[in-house]
Amino acid sequence: MAEFITADMLSAFFQVLMIDLVLAGDNAVVIGLAAAGLPRDQRNKAILIGIIAATVLRIIFAGLTTQLLQIVGLLLAGGILLLWVSWKMWRELREAHERDEMDANEALADADLDHDGTVAGHRPRKTFAQAATQIVIADLSMSLDNVLAVAGAAREHPGVLIFGLALSIALMGLAATMIARLLQKHRWIAYLGLAIILYVALEMIYRGALEVWPVVNGV
Helix, strand or coil, X not given: CHHHCCHHHHHHHHHHHHHHHHHXXXXXXXHHHHHHCCCHHHHHHHHHHXXXXXXXXXXXXXXXXXXXXXXXXXXXXXXXXXXXXXXXXXHXXXXXXHHHHHHHHXXXXXXXXXXXXXXXXXXXXXXXXXXXXXXXXXXXXXXXXHHHHHHHHHCCCHHHHHHHHHHHXXXXXXXXXXHHHHHHHCHHHHHHHHHHXXXXXXXXXXXXXXXXXXXXXXX
């Protein structure tokens, strides 16, 4: 068994683990923020919808993405898309608002974490339909980001790819609140995850360019 575990596989495994941690936490904060403007009796329903939608979308995108990345040119396009995801994450980390993150974490935990007498009481009020729509749209984008990053990091290791996708689903369903609070407390984890996603994006662009080059030149 040991001879099948290579350094490249272990590197891919670590990259997938960090990507899942960071993007699951990011997804949880977005869901929490969208649900934070709801009355308490509707908040948990909206969060549950968000987690279920994220899970279903990850499964659908996993089946599509792994097939599509085999098409010449789409690996390059996927790398460019992931590069944009990296830039978006960088901007969010630089412009993170502690108040927003606290409201998101309070909504996820359904607890007054900052002891101000309210649970996510600083968010503007909204209807359940508005919150659910915001959550599903955010899940659509972030689930694609997650699957694309995991597929790029796993490369030729299908076992690592399956593990990464299963882990991302498990983290969203079981540990989203804990991870969101962990990333808020230890920002360096988020920056490390961002660096790995950037590396995966650049590697996908490089490998995609090598695939496209012979086609462009008619070789």
